[in-house]
Amino acid sequence: MCGITGFINGIDTKLNLTEILHSMTDTLSERGPDSKGYYENKKKGYFLGHRRLSIIELSDKGKQPMLSPNKRYVITFNGEIYNHNIIRSKLKLNGNWISGSDTETILSCFDEMGVEKSLELFSGMFAIGVIDLKEEKLYLARDYCGEKPIYYCNFNGTFMFSSQIKSLIKHPLFIKKINLNSLNYFTNLS
Secondary structure (H helix, E strand, C coil): CCEEEEEECCCCCCCCHHHHHHHHHHCCCCCCECEEEEEEECCCCEEEEEEECCCCCCCHHHCCCEECCCCCEEEEEEEEECCHHHHHHHCCCCCCCCCCCHHHHHHHHHHHHCHHHHHCCCCEEEEEEEEECCCCEEEEEECCCCCCCCEEEEECCEEEEECCHHHHHCCCCCCCCCCHHHHHHHHCCC
């Protein structure tokens, strides 16, 4: 299991965004004790964090957040794509891989087919946060059964997500208040 987190800073702020990202990522240490990594684009307001539990690719070549081969996508990923070797064998990059990581397979697939078409191919358990740097879009995705968690919220124009709520709470814009309207929709069975 790994821990993913991140936010898109949508407001002009005097907050130390690097410090916030590191704090959010550090709360996920039990999910990924092997390493941690960050991606920051302060100009665009993109911040991704990752805590890694190394399973498929044990070397640093599997470290995240990771950029796609053509540098269009940056990902923070938790889980496992069971059919990644089958997908990998059908991609143009076949034979020119730098790692055995399913994360690299995911990103190469995104480069060739786009995010939405690629997601249809993945069999496994996963939660993904990926930024399309060309289109300036954040995609959040998880497996069909929802085995890998991903929580998200939007406060004052800052969109944040994480594997665990305790990471979101570390962001100073997060408001610890239950939305009673949402709770009503959630519990209403009619």
